[in-house]
Amino acid sequence: MLDWWRGRAAARERPSVERKASRTGGLIAFSVPGRPVWTPRDYAALAREGYARNPVVYRAVRMVAEASASVPWLLYAGDEERPGHPLLALLERPSPRQAGRDFLEAVYGHLLVAGNAYIEAVALDGQVRELHGLRPDRMKVVPGRDGWPEAYDYSVGGRTVRFSVDEAGLSPILQLALFHPLNDHYGFAPIEAALTSLDVHNAAGAWAKALLDNSARPSGALVYTGGEGGNLSDDQFERLKKELEEGFSGARNAGRPLLLEGGLDWRTMALSPRDMDFVEAKNLAAREIALAFGVPPMLLGIPGDNTYSNYQEANRAFWRQTVLPLVGRTAAALGAWLGPAFGPDLRLGFDADAIEALSAEREALWARVAAADFLTEDEKRAAVGYGPRRGSDGRDAP
Structure with missing residues (x-):
């Protein structure tokens, strides 16, 4: 084999x-x-x-x-x-x-x-x-x-x-x-490095869904303060529990008013989304996940990221710092593995000039090299990654 x-x-x-x-x-x-x-x-x-x-x-x-x-x-x-x-x-x-x-x-x-x-x-x-x-x-x-x-x-x-x-x-x-x-x-x-943030982000989504299923109301308790000893009878307790589950729980019952009988008082037992700083906590977890993968949060539509002045700058950083290093190491591994099967001295690379996101950098480089009068034509071609004008076969390169 x-x-x-x-x-x-x-x-x-x-x-x-x-x-x-x-x-x-x-x-x-x-x-x-x-x-x-x-x-x-x-x-x-x-x-x-x-x-x-x-x-x-x-x-x-x-x-x-x-x-x-x-x-x-x-x-x-x-x-x-x-x-x-x-x-x-x-x-x-x-x-x-x-x-x-x-x-x-x-x-x-x-x-x-x-x-x-x-x-x-x-x-x-x-x-x-x-x-x-x-x-x-x-x-x-x-x-x-x-x-x-x-x-x-x-x-x-x-x-x-x-x-x-x-x-x-x-x-x-x-x-x-x-x-x-x-x-x-x-x-x-990379996902392992962001496991904590991943759990926070997933838990925030599950909590928001559960809150919506509960008519967007935080958890609470009905406290009975009337009657002898401040306790409901078994029949009263079961009736109240059934009324709450059937008439006030779930999205279809959202907005229905809760009518409390004498001696009943509603007390909130959970933090509200505002108290928890819910949105910012979720966005922070999302930014840390994006960081682990090397993707600027701006490109993922995550608010609160001011690292890059504009979208194009973030996109160039994404290609230069994440994509091209990954492609380069893959090219080196594939070339070393498959090269001997196709001939000696073969090296696999990639064409960075074909990447549209880096066109502005490429144009700026070409302009600087073209303006360098102290360089010969072949030196200018070498500076931008091309071979000499005349190849080994004696013909001019394009």
Whole structure:
């Protein structure tokens, strides 16, 4: 299964050399070799309580995933760009059921919600033909005796498929993981850093819904001060309780006046939304969730954020500080993983000039470089990320 990387046969013909490994590997192998190390959190709960129930998490994940998947790929052999390369065609159409953008949106979504994303490469006749994104909650890392992964187990419906990692570290599975300071095998999801704010935001929504169901009235108590001993009889208590439940609870009874008999007094037993500073607490939780995902709150319509002077500035910060770093690390990982299967010295990059949100920065850079009379034409082209005018084939570049 691993022989689809080119250059493997040549590697086998070379004389055997001592294989290098980290001296700390044995310390990392804290579990019995060959047994899966489960992810230390409940991915389903994170996805359900965050992405599926919280609009801020949902929109933040969608924004980052969609923006990252929209960035065009570039491929280089050394310093020379290779448009129309088979590797680019594979990324454009990774499988018959998915286009490249849909595939990447799913990969980025898994990475943001779980902290991990897994891609399977399918080979046919020694060539990589398809790429598939796998659900992270179904994947388990199997550590070897040196502490590093020796296999990946993918389990669905009681069946498990094992993808092995060979001695050179090559595998048909690519794991993308966000940095986790306390785990050697799994990444840290941004949503985990915002769990407290997520709970506050979800609880605020549930509390508001319950308040509306209760005719927008805070909780309280009817206190009986009349009669002997200040107590209602059993029949009076049951009748009053039934009247309150049937006649004054629920949205359909909103606004109905409460008629109190002699000796009954209504006393509020809960804070009002104003006393709780309800709106500001919910907005603060929303801003912290957006912060964890690297999305400026202004782009999510969250009030109270004055970090950026205008929407365009916030959008540029979103692309520069969140989207492009994520795309860059993904390009580096995919290029190092798939490159050997398509040829030597291949490097995968992305086309930042095609991003409309950064057009103002690009125009300003071009204007400054064009005005620099002390630079030659090729130096100006290099300063803006282009190669020399005359290529290695002797023809002028566009």
